[in-house]
Amino acid sequence: MGDLVDSMLDLMRRLPxxxxxxxxxSLVAMCPDYADDxxxxxxQPLKVMxxxxxxxxYLACDYNRDGDSYRSPWSNxxxxxxxxxxxxxxxxxxxxxxxxxxxxxxxxxxxxxGVSSVFLWDLDDGGFAGVVLLKKILNASAPGEPSGSWDSIxxxxxxxxxxxAHYKLTSTIMLQMVDRAxxxxxxxxxxxxxxxxxxxDSQGDAKREGKVTLSGSMTRQTEQDFPLxxxxxxxxxxxxxxxxxxxxxxxxxxxxxxxxxxxVVFDLRSIDDLEKxxxxxxxxxxLVGFIKR
Amino acid sequence: xxxxxxIQAASKFLLQSPPGEINDVLNDVRNIISDxxxxxxxxxxxxxxxxxxxxxxADVPGHQHQSIVSDAARxxxxxxxxxxxxxxxxxxxxxxxxxxxxxxxxxxxSDPEHVEPDSESxxxxxxxxxxxxxxxxxxxxDGVVSVFSTPGSASRFTIQIVANKYNPNNFWSGxxxxxxxxxxxxxxxxxxxxxxxxxxxxxxxxxxxxxxLALALxxxxxxxxxxxxxxxxxxxxxxxxxxxxxxLNDTYAEMGEKTFKGLRRALPMTRSKLDWDKVLGYKLGxxxxxxxxxxxxx
Numbered sequence: 001m002g003d004l005v006d007s008m009l010d011l012m013r014r015l016p017x018x019x020x021x022x023x024x025x026s027l028v029a030m031c032p033d034y035a036d037d038x039x040x041x042x043x044q045p046l047k048v049m050x051x052x053x054x055x056x057x058y059l060a061c062d063y064n065r066d067g068d069s070y071r072s073p074w075s076n077x078x079x080x081x082x083x084x085x086x087x088x089x090x091x092x093x094x095x096x097x098x099x100x101x102x103x104x105x106x107x108x109x110x111x112x113x114g115v116s117s118v119f120l121w122d123l124d125d126g127g128f129a130g131v132v133l134l135k136k137i138l139n140a141s142a143p144g145e146p147s148g149s150w151d152s153i154x155x156x157x158x159x160x161x162x163x164x165a166h167y168k169l170t171s172t173i174m175l176q177m178v179d180r181a182x183x184x185x186x187x188x189x190x191x192x193x194x195x196x197x198x199x200x201d202s203q204g205d206a207k208r209e210g211k212v213t214l215s216g217s218m219t220r221q222t223e224q225d226f227p228l229x230x231x232x233x234x235x236x237x238x239x240x241x242x243x244x245x246x247x248x249x250x251x252x253x254x255x256x257x258x259x260x261x262x263x264v265v266f267d268l269r270s271i272d273d274l275e276k277x278x279x280x281x282x283x284x285x286x287l288v289g290f291i292k293r
Numbered sequence: 294x295x296x297x298x299x300i301q302a303a304s305k306f307l308l309q310s311p312p313g314e315i316n317d318v319l320n321d322v323r324n325i326i327s328d329x330x331x332x333x334x335x336x337x338x339x340x341x342x343x344x345x346x347x348x349x350x351a352d353v354p355g356h357q358h359q360s361i362v363s364d365a366a367r368x369x370x371x372x373x374x375x376x377x378x379x380x381x382x383x384x385x386x387x388x389x390x391x392x393x394x395x396x397x398x399x400x401x402x403s404d405p406e407h408v409e410p411d412s413e414s415x416x417x418x419x420x421x422x423x424x425x426x427x428x429x430x431x432x433x434x435d436g437v438v439s440v441f442s443t444p445g446s447a448s449r450f451t452i453q454i455v456a457n458k459y460n461p462n463n464f465w466s467g468x469x470x471x472x473x474x475x476x477x478x479x480x481x482x483x484x485x486x487x488x489x490x491x492x493x494x495x496x497x498x499x500x501x502x503x504x505x506l507a508l509a510l511x512x513x514x515x516x517x518x519x520x521x522x523x524x525x526x527x528x529x530x531x532x533x534x535x536x537x538x539x540x541l542n543d544t545y546a547e548m549g550e551k552t553f554k555g556l557r558r559a560l561p562m563t564r565s566k567l568d569w570d571k572v573l574g575y576k577l578g579x580x581x582x583x584x585x586x587x588x589x590x591x
Contacts, residue, residue: 003324004324004325007320007321007324007325008321008325010317010321011306011318011321011322011325012497013493013497014310014311014314014317014318014321014491014493014497015306015309015310015311015318016309016311016499016501017497017498017499018499018501019309023306023309026302026305026306027302027325029294029298029302030294030299030302030325030326031325098573102569102572102573105567105572106567106572109558109561109562109563109567110557110558110560110561111556111557111558112558136556136557138552138555138556145551146547146548146551146552147552148548148552148553148555148556149556150556150557175556177548177552177553179544179547179548179552205508205509206506206507206508206509207506207507207508208504208505208506208507209504209505210486210502210503210504210505210537211502211503211504212500212501212502212541212544212548213499213500213501213502214498214499214500214548215498215499215501216492216496216497216498216499217496217497217498218495218496218498219495219496220495232573235569235573236569236570236572236573239567239569239572240569243566243567243569246557247559247560247566250557250559254549254553256492256496256498257498257548257553258545258548258549258553260465260490260492260498261490261492261498261499261500262541262542262545264458264465264466264467264490264492264500265467265469265488265490265500265538265541266538267434267458267467268433268434268436268456268457268458268467268468268469268488269432269433269434269436269456269469269534269538270432270433270434271432271535271538271539273431273432274430274431274432274433274434275427275430275431276431
């Protein structure tokens with residue numbers, strides 16, 4: 001019944017991203033047999049946890065989960081503690097430690113705050129896979145000020161081919177922005193009313209309040225080959241790929257969030273008077289006809 | 294989860310449908326529930342709630358225009374059989390003085406009947422309707438407006454506007470809803486503007502905005518004022534909606550400047566991408582970095 005999973009995924013592509021967690025929970029309750037398929041395919045906002053050993057924050061998702069516990073990339077410990085939780089092989093763990101340090105630098109350079117985590121695991125065919133997670137939350141500095149959150153989930157697979165390595169990357173960015181102030185600001189009306197001046201005398205006792213929410217996620221995939229000098233090259237290779245992808249996707253998000261959604265609104269209602277524009281066009285046509293004659 | 298809980302969960306999904314996508318959501322839910330009989334009867338209340346809240350438009354039987362199906366359009370049920378939900382689903386279009394039955398699943402109208410309007414409120418309602426239609430043509434590319442009087446009141450009128458754009462081929466849809474309750478007795482207008490936009494090409498991005506307002510009605514506006522008073526009411530609406538749209542531009546600018554940039558920079562402070570060999574070098578320890586530096590200097 002791949003069919004059923006397709007329907008669930010289609011549903012998640014349509015329902016408001018802001019409610020993704022409760023909607024996924026609902027679907028899991030409705031179809032418990034498909035819980036793993038669903039949880040493995042639908043990205044949800046990353047949870048911020050605190051490593052008990054180091055006090056450092058890390059991110060929790062399906063990839064560092066074992067049962068009800070999550071593994072910290074800093075101490076390699078599970079929380080709540082697990083006796084026999086899955087951990088990477090010593091060789092891969094060594095790479096994981098270096099990767100966490102490198103992406104911590106990346107996070108500081110681009111996010112100037114937030115939390116990052118990298119988790120690696122061995123694949124059956126001899127290669128390995130990993131996930132690079134980045135999250136930043138902006139709280140409203142005062143009531144009415146905007147707030148937001150950014151979650152990056154980069155899942156990659158690495159296959160070594162001699163002195164080369166092939167990488168497959170799937171990146172999802174979840175972005176949410178909320179502004180409560182919209183329309184409530186009481187600046188003077190700059191739009192002179194075309195139909196009598198009724199607008200102006202009502203300014204004294206007008207009350208307005210509102211909220212604007214932009215939320216969602218976008219996913220992109222890419223594949224690339226890089227030379228492989230040493231094990232640590234995996235980190236610079238995926239680092240370059242992820243950096244490139246985030247730059248590309250940030251532009252894309254900007255276009256969709258601030259361009260597309262706004263265009264649709266202004267396509268629904270026009271600020272300019274359409275009747276007036278229509279009359280003007282007709283007048284122009286008449287004039288052109290008149291000149292030609 | 295028992296059947297009732299499953300229907301309940303399915304209903305919640307339906308109520309969250311983006312503009313123009315209720316059938317897609319319904320198809321997904323059908324597949325997930327896979328019990329058409331219990332689904333169809335079970336989700337009818339959710340479909341009704343969705344349609345009424347979303348100002349779904351209906352083709353008025355025997356007329357060339359559409360009207361809004363909403364709570365304000367509901368014809369009070371005369372039927373003594375309260376359980377017969379179908380008989381309650383009658384709505385009216387004041388513009389054509391027609392009531393009709395509305396099917397919340399197929400969105401089809403049937404069984405038209407003439408409705409005689411309330412003689413006291415009708416003249417000003419018609420004046421508001423004419424002004425509203427003119428306003429609609431001025432600012433909406435493809436909108437529908439309905440103006441309702443309030444049963445038992447000659448001073449309270451509801452103006453509802455809806456505009457939809459569905460573009461599934463390019464993976465987006467949008468809906469503008471606005472509503473104004475004009476009370477010439479209390480000299481007040483209360484209103485709200487609701488926006489929903491869905492963009493879903495390789496992703497799922499949604500804009501959702503709510504805006505509510507309360508304005509004093511200038512004393513000159515009274516039902517006795519006829520067409521001139523009605524035009525003034527719509528001038529108020531025009532000013533409010535223009536102002537809201539302009540403020541939305543400001544909100545976009547603010548979100549872009551403060552929130553978006555504050556979450557993630559376009560480039561690091563250095564204005565160049567990371568030097569990953571260096572990043573690893575620093576992290577692998579000072580010794581290695583020093584020896585590398587020694588090499589390149591040599």
